[in-house]
Amino acid sequence: MVLGKVRALSVHLDSLNQHNLPVFSGGDLVSGRVVVEVSGDVRVKSLDITARGVAKVRWTESRNAGANTAYTQNYTEELEYLQHRDTLIGEERVVGSLPLSFIGPRIPVTSPLSTCLHDNASPTPSLRRCVCCVARLHHGACCCCVQGPDSMWFVSDEDGPEEGLTVLHAGLHEFAFSFNLPQMALATSFEGKHGSVRYGVKAELHRPWMLPIKAKKEFIVFEHIDINTPLLLAPQAGTKEKTLCCWFCASGPISLSAKIERKGYTPGESIQIFAEVENCSSRVVVPKAALYQTQTFFAKGKGKQIQQLVSNLRGEPLQQGKSQSWEGKLLKIPPVSPSILDCPIIRVEYALVVYVDIPGGLNLSLSLPLVIGTIPLHASATRTSSISSSCSSVGWLGLPERPEAPPSYSDLAISEAHRQDCLQGRDGSDEEEPPSVMAYITEFRYLPPPLYSEVDPYPDTMDVSGDVQRPDMCPSR
Template identity: 70%
Template sequence: MKVKKEFTVFEHIDINTPLLLSPQASTKEKTLCCWFCTSGPISLSAKIDRKGYTPGESIQIFAEIENCSSRMVVPKAAIYQTQTFYAKGKMKEVKQLVANLRGESLSSGKTETWNGKMLKIPPVSPSILDCTIIRVEYSVMMYVDIPGAINLSLNLPLVIGTIPLHPFGSRTSSVSSQCSMTWLGMALPERPEAPPSYTDIVTEEQRRSSLEVPMSRDEFDGPLFAYVQEFRFQPPPVYSEIDPNPDQVRGVEEGRPSSCPSR
């Protein structure tokens, strides 16, 4: 007797890692030949912001397609899933289309640019990368459909995870974000803007008026509360202050509490 039963192999993948948050990019070029005639080249450049995504997210595709040939071409993008099975020293591979996207037709001498064209990931199983009997891999294929010739294509590796991108993931992927903005020709500021001056927040009139507020509760009377009121609106030390003697507390010399070390 033979019995068949399905089982599920599942692997948790957190995409909040530097490897999966790094951008993926590639460039290819192809020249068409027909007998003794050679047409101009067809060039393709494509990039995605990161390698790791979760089902339901949309992949922003940045691409540039230049058609210098004599044929009409069509740029397209697709997500492919590749399942590989290992058993008894043999291997079986199954590849299927998951999602696709089509651009505008390009005639000879035309160029098309994709500035973040969205390709949504449908509900698919996550990638399986560390199993000895089965592997599930994904890729974003960007290609140019050329009539009568082999398509010009390039693959960008893709990992479908189970733990989505956290809000702080943008800080972790600061390098990838910077590369993305540089790729688009945008410049990042070299130095962040300085904080506002202390006098812009608390004026001298506010500080003096706070010292003249009458106290209504007797339990607040005393030298300690008067000391706190006196230093209520005192500005903090500037960041440029450097204590030449680390063993000596600057606050004692300047009349501040000794428990507040200088900055």
């Protein structure tokens, strides 16, 4: 695009976090400035900004309607979270229409013209612009100039837009703006294979008889999820058993029990996995664990599902008649997007799958749902979760659970001064803060996209259209 005297147009946001990223939540104030750099005097009709936040979903599917008939079905959906518009220079424009003062008298023309009247000498010097040109429809000849006298509408110099122009002199010019995000649950910024949630501010510089110059700046919105809630601090556990073959060739069962200390985590944390695997079959099996992200998109009453492997680990091979225990085996959560649970058209969910890889057979798997939040675990919640996890894991692993009786309060001799000293020491203790979730989210935004596997949660009846079947929940060995 030829900018002419306008060298640059850019949008800058003021509220940046410690990682120099614009990050906001519902109800926050978004402020910034539009910077215009010009090399000479420039006449400006208006400078507008538009802030939008939109969740979009789109995918296509091929269908067979007969022996030799095929068609493509499009699925699209859009949900708007933010719409704000402001004018920084000039009066507020009416989008899609022209002010009546722009329209001049109708001039009869005896023959069609090959070019616009304003490009050559006009029969009437005071009439120079047609409505078609005001609307910035640039053709070899204006539509009104070639259609005949019934369509000839012109703009007079006396009634033209020269009066409301603003002149920007050479140099840098800054124009401040601000607006508040809606006080509601906004969907977290997200980029997926079949959909996205994006927020941004767009600036448009309008000049007379020229195409507008546009600039855009995106910003990040987080719908914060606090994992320090009773629901997300509750332990997750499960048990499964499987027998290979059947009837006369049946072997012994393979049993799997798994447990994690809580349901909520943040990026950068490590999940402590407690598991017990017993192999009574005749095959050599391998216990494994994997963290999966599931993206679900909804449009026109149909769903599209994408499953992504985020992280995994592997145990030692287990021979016949042997067992294996994981006493807090660690699986680190890499930089990932937080869970999205409140958006009607996009959902992002996580699950920890602990499974036994069985050669030549279907894997024995156990899925434990997770929620990836944005507010890390507090120190007090960490101690509470660890105590409850250690106490409950004894009975879960089949060991005798014999808690000691609490001591009598009469046996405790604690002075009031000692109690106050303990409270003051606890309040003034300098505990190391957990790493900010933004560091991991920032890193995640620049990672290459992982491999996807597509899953249709609402499959149609069997046909030859090539629909992808639901893959195995566990990765291959």
